Amino acid sequence: MSAAATPAWPSTWDDGSRQPKRRSLSREAIVEVALGIVDAEGLGALSMRRIAQELNTGPASLYAHVSGKEQLVELLLDRVYGDMDHPVPDPGRWREQVTEYLRRSRDNLVAHRDLARVAMAVNIPTTPNALDAAETMLALLRAGGLSKQVAAYGVDLLALYVTSSAYEMSERGEAVTRDQAQDYLDGVRGFFSSLPADRFPVLTSMVPELTRDEGDERFDFGVGVILAGLVAREQA
Amino acid sequence: MSAAATPAWPSTWDDGSRQPKRRSLSREAIVEVALGIVDAEGLGALSMRRIAQELNTGPASLYAHVSGKEQLVELLLDRVYGDMDHPVPDPGRWREQVTEYLRRSRDNLVAHRDLARVAMAVNIPTTPNALDAAETMLALLRAGGLSKQVAAYGVDLLALYVTSSAYEMSERGEAVTRDQAQDYLDGVRGFFSSLPADRFPVLTSMVPELTRDEGDERFDFGVGVILAGLVAREQA
DNA sequence: TTCTACTGACGAACGCTGTTCGTGTCAACT
DNA sequence: AGTTGACACGAACAGCGTTCGTCAGTAGAA
Numbered sequence: 096m097s098a099a100a101t102p103a104w105p106s107t108w109d110d111g112s113r114q115p116k117r118r119s120l121s122r123e124a125i126v127e128v129a130l131g132i133v134d135a136e137g138l139g140a141l142s143m144r145r146i147a148q149e150l151n152t153g154p155a156s157l158y159a160h161v162s163g164k165e166q167l168v169e170l171l172l173d174r175v176y177g178d179m180d181h182p183v184p185d186p187g188r189w190r191e192q193v194t195e196y197l198r199r200s201r202d203n204l205v206a207h208r209d210l211a212r213v214a215m216a217v218n219i220p221t222t223p224n225a226l227d228a229a230e231t232m233l234a235l236l237r238a239g240g241l242s243k244q245v246a247a248y249g250v251d252l253l254a255l256y257v258t259s260s261a262y263e264m265s266e267r268g269e270a271v272t273r274d275q276a277q278d279y280l281d282g283v284r285g286f287f288s289s290l291p292a293d294r295f296p297v298l299t300s301m302v303p304e305l306t307r308d309e310g311d312e313r314f315d316f317g318v319g320v321i322l323a324g325l326v327a328r329e330q331a
Numbered sequence: 332m333s334a335a336a337t338p339a340w341p342s343t344w345d346d347g348s349r350q351p352k353r354r355s356l357s358r359e360a361i362v363e364v365a366l367g368i369v370d371a372e373g374l375g376a377l378s379m380r381r382i383a384q385e386l387n388t389g390p391a392s393l394y395a396h397v398s399g400k401e402q403l404v405e406l407l408l409d410r411v412y413g414d415m416d417h418p419v420p421d422p423g424r425w426r427e428q429v430t431e432y433l434r435r436s437r438d439n440l441v442a443h444r445d446l447a448r449v450a451m452a453v454n455i456p457t458t459p460n461a462l463d464a465a466e467t468m469l470a471l472l473r474a475g476g477l478s479k480q481v482a483a484y485g486v487d488l489l490a491l492y493v494t495s496s497a498y499e500m501s502e503r504g505e506a507v508t509r510d511q512a513q514d515y516l517d518g519v520r521g522f523f524s525s526l527p528a529d530r531f532p533v534l535t536s537m538v539p540e541l542t543r544d545e546g547d548e549r550f551d552f553g554v555g556v557i558l559a560g561l562v563a564r565e566q567a
Numbered sequence: 568t569t570c571t572a573c574t575g576a577c578g579a580a581c582g583c584t585g586t587t588c589g590t591g592t593c594a595a596c597t
Numbered sequence: 598a599g600t601t602g603a604c605a606c607g608a609a610c611a612g613c614g615t616t617c618g619t620c621a622g623t624a625g626a627a
Contacts, residue, residue, distance in 0.1 A: 327556075
């Protein structure tokens with residue numbers, strides 16, 4: 096009376112294959128389903144009940160594979176870091192390599208909605224793929240001739256910059272269309288312009304510069320500033 | 332039959348004075364109570380129910396003065412920004428002024444536990460006291476001779492740096508004693524040292540530098556890097 | 568002064584959250 | 598063949614932000 100011997104209608108076949116009933120859950124499956132939810136609806140929609148529902152079970156079942164939601168989102172973040180690949184340092188091109196690697200890191204985060212928010216809550220990397228990223232960045236900075244101490248401080252600054260840039264982008268990105276994102280910036284511009292010039296003389300004189308955001312110009316500028324600052328600090 | 336005419340025992344007197352019963356709530360009172368909770372137990376302990384309880388009422392009563400928890404924490408943050416005072420720009424000392432102002436900003440945030448976390452979720456300042464801070468920073472950077480565009484990008488970088496530094500400090504600071512904070516760093520140091528040197532050659536060779544955190548040295552270094560980078564970018 | 572309109576206080580409830588307990592059941596090892 | 602241990606899971610707990618409907622007290626109009 097095996098399901099293979101009696102190929103009944105699809106739904107029964109489905110039930111038989113999807114539910115060997117025992118040992119069907121796994122940490123990997125949970126993380127994958129969770130990532131799917133985040134990709135589709137964002138971190139706000141991620142709940143233990145929702146994940147369990149998507150796996151046709153109850154929330155309690157998840158706790159055999161994951162210690163809690165906190166660990167789960169950490170696993171999620173590391174899973175995403177795992178999609179990065181890592182350049183071999185080329186001392187002659189280290190600035191370009193750093194800039195490109197950071198841009199890819201940011202894009203990799205933004206590709207999963209507001210997942211960057213959990214990255215902002217984690218300061219020191221301890222998960223495997225995050226450690227790989229740190230190793231890569233440190234190797235690149237060292238290849239650029241920075242001292243150990245400057246590279247150590249620098250990698251923190253750069254990681255922070257990438258994470259928050261990604262978070263900022265994801266918040267803007269929740270606006271469905273590109274027009275809505277533009278509307279948001281227009282709104283900010285309008286608000287700044289409406290401020291009393293006598294109380295905010297400097298700010299109101301800089302509205303175009305403050306609300307400017309053209310592609311990667313702003314991001315690349317930030318990376319350039321930090322790198323230039325690190326090099327300058329190196330000689331001091 | 333007024334309470335003043337019949338000064339009964341303290342508890343009754345208390346009831347009479349604390350509860351003119353009508354118009355007793357106010358937005359300011361709510362924010363102040365909320366800030367007290369955050370100061371005493373952190374953001375995690377802040378809930379509408381808890382605030383209401385502290386005001387001897389129910390959670391529904393708060394919604395007449397505040398649109399929701401989101402607005403409440405915004406008000407909280409702005410209330411804290413309001414404790415800052417603002418220097419008059421002195422072109423000859425602009426670097427020192429910026430560094431000192433940022434250090435004070437960080438300390439002001441850290442003084443209220445993990446309140447910095449809500450600051451990290453807000454990218455563009457729109458509340459009154461946050462606008463004052465932005466105006467101050469922009470004036471200082473402009474006094475330093477930075478162009479409008481560089482100052483505009485720079486103020487974002489610096490604000491981000493302050494906020495995340497404060498958040499990082501507050502997370503460490505949840506360790507009750509100074510010894511526990513040191514223990515945390517020792518733990519990270521031990522973890523990094525235990526990593527396989529063949530997979531993380533650069534990282535494991537930099538453990539002391541990565542886990543170094545002596546007073547304001549690290550913070551000041553970051554500010555110095557960004558300022559030096561801004562100046563360097565200015566000439567480019 | 569009397570009536571009316573309105574604002575704010577608030578008890579109760581809704582639907583949601585993360586997590587734990589106890590029980591049951593299957594798989595594998597002795 | 599029997600025992601042990603891991604895992605699935607229904608039910609429940611305590612808490613959350615928020616909304617609804619009601620009621621009291623004040624303020625303005627007649």
